[in-house]
Amino acid sequence: MIYERLLEKNIEWAEKIKRNESDFFEKNHKEQKPNFLWIGCSDSRVPSDQIMGTMPGEIFVHRNIANLVVNSDINCLSVLQYAVETLKVKHILVVGHYGCGGVRAAMEQHNLGIIGNWLNNIKDVYNLYENELSPLDDDKLDRLCELSVIEQVKNVGRTSIIENARCRGQEISIHGWIYNLKDGKIKDLGVNIDLDKSDECQSCL
Ligand SMILES: [Zn+2]
Structure with a gap:
């Protein structure tokens, strides 16, 4: 085109x-009043609005290579802070996809330059789950794509932004999803972190 x-x-x-x-x-x-924050991969085949049929204004979006949430990434954390504290989104969707090129590159041991530094975060996930992953063959890449999403959900939950939201009793859920390029369907990995009113912390108020 x-x-x-x-x-x-x-x-x-x-x-x-x-x-x-x-x-x-x-x-x-x-104004915008989105209920959702989408943290997804930059891959051109995984555009949030098109694959879920949503309209402009419904989803606040952050995308990077391999949908990583890294606690030194001021870009991602700024998006997260704005989404939680100003927009008050109700759901944070961490969305990976099978066959992710970033995850594949991290599994292969090439010298990748700057992007290699970024993908080291996935190598850490691999090392964490090496016992489960090393016996796998063809499905190793896709399982690492899933495990990385699960770890990124935990990384979101560990940020001070979410900890502060928990203390305030803000109702918010963090979800881990994975998209299948082969059929266009999203699978919920069932690794939700749910914050609700009962988490409100009296000592912080
Ligand atoms: Zn990807």
């Missing part, structure tokens, strides 16, 4: 939205 075609497609899209809901942009431009 030549790049000018993208702009033509944009006009077609905006006009279609307006035909379906004439005041959509009028309402949408004033």
